[in-house]
Structures are given as structure tokens and as C-alpha cells.
Amino acid sequence: MTANNEIKIKARHLVFSYGDNRVLQDISLDVHEGAITAVTGPSGQGKSTLLTLFNRLWEDIPGARMQGSVHIRLGGADQDIYHPSCSLPDLRRKVGMVFQIPNPLPMSIYKNVAFPLKMAGISNEAQIKDAVETALKQAFLWDEVKDRLREDARRLSGGQQQRLCIARALVVEPEVLLLDEPTSSLDGKATAIIEALIVSLKQACTIVMVSHDTAQVERVADRWVELKKGILVLA
Numbered sequence: 001m002t003a004n005n006e007i008k009i010k011a012r013h014l015v016f017s018y019g020d021n022r023v024l025q026d027i028s029l030d031v032h033e034g035a036i037t038a039v040t041g042p043s044g045q046g047k048s049t050l051l052t053l054f055n056r057l058w059e060d061i062p063g064a065r066m067q068g069s070v071h072i073r074l075g076g077a078d079q080d081i082y083h084p085s086c087s088l089p090d091l092r093r094k095v096g097m098v099f100q101i102p103n104p105l106p107m108s109i110y111k112n113v114a115f116p117l118k119m120a121g122i123s124n125e126a127q128i129k130d131a132v133e134t135a136l137k138q139a140f141l142w143d144e145v146k147d148r149l150r151e152d153a154r155r156l157s158g159g160q161q162q163r164l165c166i167a168r169a170l171v172v173e174p175e176v177l178l179l180d181e182p183t184s185s186l187d188g189k190a191t192a193i194i195e196a197l198i199v200s201l202k203q204a205c206t207i208v209m210v211s212h213d214t215a216q217v218e219r220v221a222d223r224w225v226e227l228k229k230g231i232l233v234l235a
């Protein structure tokens with residue numbers, strides 16, 4: 001997939017609060033298909049929160065409230081992701097997310113990547129094995145782990161753990177990947193590998209990425225928006 005003029009995510013008039021704390025004030029944003037869109041801005045401005053509006057991850061937080069709409073083009077059709085007919089498990093499969101701190105599950109490297117497939121009800125071991133290998137290759141990790149797939153994933157380095165988390169997100173072939181400061185806990189070498197990986201993933205999906213690091217955004221992103229005091233500013 002290459003960047004085109006199709007709109008993958010259309011967010012309109014998003015207003016979001018945690019209790020009395022209004023974090024987002026009337027945000028509207030178009031995310032282009034096959035592109036990397038970066039969201040930057042000072043700390044505490046709502047960048048991570050904005051990502052969670054694209055996969056409804058905020059909904060379990062007590063007192064959190066949202067107004068506005070988010071439409072995502074999934075499987076070739078426009079979906080209002082807040083419409084009651086939208087299936088949350090399907091949405092979470094199609095819109096993957098990777099967090100700031102790598103969060104491998106307490107199990108083997110192989111089982112970490114296979115986990116979302118099992119959750120999706122896939123039981124064919126040959127199919128799972130192929131998908132795990134493909135995702136680990138896509139995440140630039142296969143060569144480093146192919147001989148230690150049964151090892152506990154928590155023994156990997158920080159950069160490897162983050163690539164494992166990216167592989168775990170990729171294994172269900174998401175159409176959108178939300179990356180929340182994916183390199184902020186990593187050193188320069190691990191960051192460089194993940195930046196190259198992110199750019200390569202444009203072939204497979206549309207990416208929305210939060211980053212503090214403006215140099216990184218210039219290296220990686222096709223489009224860049226800034227959040228300031230809950231308002232989006234086109235950078």
C-alpha cells in the first residue's frame with residue numbers, strides 16, 4: 001500500500017474529558033491511507049488520549065466522555081466506529097495499537113505473537129506458525145529470534161520486546177496501526193531499527209504515531225499535526 005488521497009480515518013468535532021478535565025476541544029482530523037501521520041505536542045496535551053479514540057480503548061475508563069464522530073474505512077467500507085453495529089473485537093483487530101513501554105505477555109516469544117490469533121478463534125497450528133513467522137519478519141525480528149521461539153519473551157532486549165509487540169499487532173493484519181511513542185523507552189540503535197521498521201510498514205497499513213521527538217517525526221512521518229491545549233494545529 002502506498003500513500004494516496006483516500007481518507008482512512010475521518011474524525012470530526014472530537015471533544016473528550018476525563019471527569020471534569022477536558023482534554024480535547026473540537027478536534028477534526030483526516031488520516032490518509034497508506035501514510036504515516038504523526039501527532040506531536042507538549043506533554044499532557046492529549047496525544048495518547050486521541051489515539052485511544054480511534055480504537056475505543058478509552059471506553060472502560062470511569063468518568064471518561066466523548067462527543068463527535070470517528071469513521072474508519074475498513075474492509076473497503078466506511079464504518080462509524082461508535083455506531084452500535086460496530087463490533088469491538090473486529091475493530092480492535094483491524095486497528096492495532098502498540099504502547100510506549102513494551103508489554104510482552106509472560107509467555108514464550110512464539111506464544112506472544114500467536115496470542116491474538118488464538119483470541120480470534122484460529123486453531124490451525126500450521127496457519128498460526130506461518131502467520132507468526134510472517135509477522136516476526138515484518139517486524140524485523142525473525143532473524144534474531146527464529147532459534148529461540150520457545151524462550152520467555154521477557155528475556156528479549158527492550159528494542160526486541162518492542163518489535164515483538166509490533167509483530168503481535170501485525171499478526172492479525174490490521175489496516176491501521178496506532179503507535180504511542182514506540183521508541184521513547186529505547187536507545188538510539190534500537191530506535192533507528194524501529195524507525196526503519198515503521199517506514200516499511202506503510203506497505204501494509206496506515207499508521208498514526210505519537211512522538212515527542214520532532215527529529216524523528218521529520219525522518220519518518222508523511223504528515224504531521226500538533227496538539228496544543230487540546231486543539232490541533234497543522235504543523
Ligand SMILES: Nc1ncnc2c1ncn2[C@@H]1O[C@H](COP(=O)(O)OP(=O)(O)OP(=O)(O)O)[C@@H](O)[C@H]1O
Pocket residue numbers: 018021023041042043044045046047048049050061212
Ligand atoms: N486514564 C486517565 N484518567 C484520568 N486522566 C487521564 C487519564 N489518562 C490521561 N489523563 C489526563 O489527560 C491529559 C492528557 O493525557 P495524555 O496522556 O493523553 O497526554 P499526552 O499528550 O499523550 O502526554 P505525554 O506526552 O506526557 O504522554 C493529562 O492531563 C492526563 O493527566
